[in-house]
Amino acid sequence: MFEILTKEMLTPIICRMKVSAPRLAAAAQPGEFLIVRADEKGERIPLTISDFNREEGTVTIVTQRIGASTTDIIAYEAGESFADVVGPLGQPSEFIKMAPEELAKQRYILIAGGLGTAPVYPQAKWLKEHGVPVDVIIGAKTKDLLIYVDEMKEVCDNLFVCTDDGSYGFKGMGTNMLEHVVSEGHSYTQAVIIGPMIMMKFTTLTCKKLGIPAIVSLNTLMVDGTGMCGACRVSVGGKTRFACVEGPEFDGYEVDFDEAMRRQGQYKAEEAQTNEKHVCKIGRGQ
């Protein structure tokens, strides 16, 4: 069992939890993810690792209420335990393996959309700690859905925040923000884009236009997360790749986003049925 040590609601639908998972915390790297199964009847849900502390033996996960399973996860309170937390899964971010002289030439722009801000955080933190110039764009639909704004300020050189409705920061989407930032004279050697599939698609197009190489982190469907099921297959440069073991990060220029979006919605009909029937049993007394 994996105990939840702290829990806080970052927005009415986004929750941050620190979970005890010593083996996982000892091995985790930026860019990797984990899988949570709340209880015996739950799904295996892939979530990004938004922070880890090797000394404490803890990992931090950020979950947004989307369907039945994420609703169940969010219903857990500090002091309770998840049945399973397993990982780290996937490949660490590319910069982890880069030679110091290579790294010294880089200027990173990390572009986060909504919940994707959580996994951007450890990447910014790592780059900052290693003295690599790093700017961050956080985009959300509206002010209430912004997360990690204060935390992110601490781990990057320049933070740019935008909301679609202009309720906080720059009014516009991440793509508009990026064009604006570049037009003001900022230049970057590498973009990392993490957010909803549609946001990653269009932000990649903007990067292409601006001539910035773009890495995206794909949140595909998964069951085991270790290469067994193939639910996560994506076409990258015309080749089938498994996001769980070969990803989740890929060259955004090469990803077939339209196919990836279709595949992500493969179980929509079944999930709609489940959501209708599902009554969350957690936190209502046993």
Next chain:
Amino acid sequence: MANRIPRVAVREQDPQVRAKNFEEVCYGYNREEAMLEASRCLHCKNPRCVGSCPVNIQIPEFIAKVAEGDIKGAAAIIAEDSSLPAVCGRVCPQETQCEGSCVLGVKGEPVAIGKLERFVADETIGQASATCAPANGIKVAVVGSGPAGLACASDLAKWGYDVTIFEALHKAGGVLEYGIPEFRLPKDKVLKHEIEEVRRLGVKIETDVIIGKTVTIDSLMDEEGFKAVFVGSGAGLPKFMGIPGENLCGVFSANEFLTRNNLMKAWREDYLTPIHAGKKVCVVGGGNVAMDAARTALRLGAEVHIVYRRTEAELPARKEEVHHAAEEGIIFDMLTNPVEVLGDEKGWVRALRCIKMELGEPDESGRRSPVAIPGSEFEIETETVIMALGTSPNPLISSTTKGLEITRRGCLVADENGATTRPGVFAGGDAVTGAATVILAMGAGRTAAKAIDEYLKK
């Protein structure tokens, strides 16, 4: 005389009824049936059945006990060589192993060794008889809790070793849990007890640990004090055909389909994991996994076709599984090979484009290889396609362990005792051979256990 008694038929669930549920197909023998069937054994001086069993169970001896009605005695004899008799009695290909070499089979029907093993195991479930030597405090790690790992861990624990099994998934059992469906191997009624029995021997099972990601073999040996490691990580990576349209929505690997259904229990309404079968399913492949996927899809309410490029005679699946599948209403489209998956405007499968095949000259394996008939392409309309083309070993371990060599096919290199190219690291089962059977994996696990014991005593 004894051998004039015909083989005692085993009772099974009616095909029409079972096609709609996940209850076990075969009911097994009752005591009277088992004793009668046991009386057919000739007790050959040189029992060929024992030599054909990958773990060399003393078959005539246990059958003699059954004939006497001493079921506990029979269980004790089986337990000397097998830690998973209730599993093997159900899923072993007896027709090509013990029963295949039974003398009675020359002119008539062999003794139903598998059904007798199953009867003994079911009768004595939870009443373990195996005992352990005093603890020696030497730590051995086993990677994977499938048949190879469980067999290896059981033997080592019996000899006094301090054994920990590391399992990547949340439940122990490996392919027995995620691959083989409930209607062939009930999980709570059968598998759970056999794994409990391994735990009772003192084996610790740590789930949710992915060797190669969560920890490495190097760290287990260098930092956690494990003196030897057995790798029984199986062959978990699904193969696809490499034809156009395979990434359309509605194309699944058999691994995904079966894992959702078996491990995640998607067939049960109270479990959250979704599964998609739809009205019509084509399963591509002809092995046991293809049969399992097909019969699962059938039970989820679909019309199911098995699409296979050779003929029924070449199907690699066990005869019993093919027979059961046909009885239940699975349609066999033989000499048919998919060339493309066709999609609709929403990116979902619409049809499977296939080509007709004919059998040509025998290849190196002796099987006549299928050859496409030019111009014979046609479409099978379908909602779902399940690829059951075999699996290969996962590179997570070989790629993260120093000094561990692999073959061209990604299998771990190991000698006949399971020793890999790295001292102290042994391997067996599908991780070494590529996808094979439960019992061969168990045999490899036991062989490696012996080698580990010898290595650690040096």
